[in-house]
Amino acid sequence: MLFNVEKILKLIWLFVIICTTSLITFYKLTGIEFDSTFYILLFTFLFSYLPFTIQYKKFHVKQQQELLVINGCIATLIVAMVLPLPSHAFLYFIPVLSILIQNNKIFYIINSVVLISYMTSDFNSYIEMFSQTAVFICFIILVRYVGGLIFSSMRRNFYFRKMINALVFAIETKDVYTRGHSLRVAEYTYILGKHYNAFGGKLDLDTLKIGAMLHDIGKVHIPDHIITKEGPLSLEEYSEIKIHPEYGAEIARDFDYPSEIIGDILYHHERYDGKGYPYGLTGNEIPITARIIAIADTFDAITSNRSYRTAFSIDKANSIIAENFGTQFDPSLKEVYMSAFPELSKKKVKFESSNYLEERRAI
Numbered sequence: 001m002l003f004n005v006e007k008i009l010k011l012i013w014l015f016v017i018i019c020t021t022s023l024i025t026f027y028k029l030t031g032i033e034f035d036s037t038f039y040i041l042l043f044t045f046l047f048s049y050l051p052f053t054i055q056y057k058k059f060h061v062k063q064q065q066e067l068l069v070i071n072g073c074i075a076t077l078i079v080a081m082v083l084p085l086p087s088h089a090f091l092y093f094i095p096v097l098s099i100l101i102q103n104n105k106i107f108y109i110i111n112s113v114v115l116i117s118y119m120t121s122d123f124n125s126y127i128e129m130f131s132q133t134a135v136f137i138c139f140i141i142l143v144r145y146v147g148g149l150i151f152s153s154m155r156r157n158f159y160f161r162k163m164i165n166a167l168v169f170a171i172e173t174k175d176v177y178t179r180g181h182s183l184r185v186a187e188y189t190y191i192l193g194k195h196y197n198a199f200g201g202k203l204d205l206d207t208l209k210i211g212a213m214l215h216d217i218g219k220v221h222i223p224d225h226i227i228t229k230e231g232p233l234s235l236e237e238y239s240e241i242k243i244h245p246e247y248g249a250e251i252a253r254d255f256d257y258p259s260e261i262i263g264d265i266l267y268h269h270e271r272y273d274g275k276g277y278p279y280g281l282t283g284n285e286i287p288i289t290a291r292i293i294a295i296a297d298t299f300d301a302i303t304s305n306r307s308y309r310t311a312f313s314i315d316k317a318n319s320i321i322a323e324n325f326g327t328q329f330d331p332s333l334k335e336v337y338m339s340a341f342p343e344l345s346k347k348k349v350k351f352e353s354s355n356y357l358e359e360r361r362a363i
């Protein structure tokens with residue numbers, strides 16, 4: 001439910017590959033020459049979705065819809081201008097443009113008019129007219145269906161992120177000392193994930209960042225007097241705090257979040273040496289994403305003020321973390337952490353000079 005845009009784009013490309021391969025095979029086997037409409041469909045699909053597929057993650061969710069439509073329009077225009085097509089071919093441009101209209105009825109009225117213009121264009125025979133009209137109708141329906149699917153998943157993703165933002169805000173208003181913690185941990189985790197991938201890892205950074213953003217969501221269940229307590233916690237209070245990963249995972253399950261995110265929330269306090277909580281898992285029993293979040297979580301905890309102590313310097317935090325690889329943290333991540341450290345430090349400095357509410361709005 002989370003990354004439908006990616007899944008839909010994969011389906012589109014699978015569709016293009018299957019159609020192209022089967023059509024080429026068909027034409028090769030029968031000796032029939034390629035029809036110009038085949039080129040129109042193939043090129044329009046390729047250029048309508050290829051730049052979008054490559055670039056869309058670099059844009060904010062709010063801008064992705066416009067990006068897709070602009071991409072589709074430019075691509076169709078280029079295809080209509082460049083390819084040696086009959087004059088009516090440029091009508092393929094209109095369905096792509098009209099997916100901007102978020103209303104099925106209006107979309108189909110506009111495209112029915114376009115369809116009539118298309119059918120009354122110059123064709124060499126009735127057979128050609130009927131075959132090309134059939135392809136054109138399929139094109140209109142496909143454009144609408146695929147556009148609708150992508151737009152609705154973009155909207156879902158947008159509201160999903162808004163909901164995450166609201167949940168995190170709800171936890172962080174409880175304690176002024178941890179305000180901004182989730183956002184900072186999400187950013188640090190993203191940096192660590194990026195470096196992990198540069199060393200050959202294959203993490204989905206978007207999912208990883210959301211897992212990190214939500215890691216402490218279970219704290220909504222912890223009584224305020226424990227969260228905001230100045231000074232050390234009693235054993236009883238500490239055992240109450242230790243339940244927050246399980247509470248958080250339960251909330252994430254209720255929201256039907258992906259299993260990777262549930263795992264990140266549940267295991268972010270596990271330690272490599274098995275001395276963590278809630279289950280005391282060791283080594284590779286802990287998902288790699290949770291092992292990365294644990295480093296980011298500690299980096300932020302050490303470099304931030306708490307009700308019971310002031311923040312450590314970045315260099316002190318660096319030496320504390322470096323000493324704990326092999327015990328608290330996965331030793332195989334030491335190289336990743338070392339390479340990410342300069343970027344983590346820069347980010348920390350940037351957070352110190354920025355406004356919490358502005359940072360939240362930028363998510």
Ligand SMILES: [Fe+2]
Nearest residue numbers: 215216268269
């Ligand atoms: Fe936590």
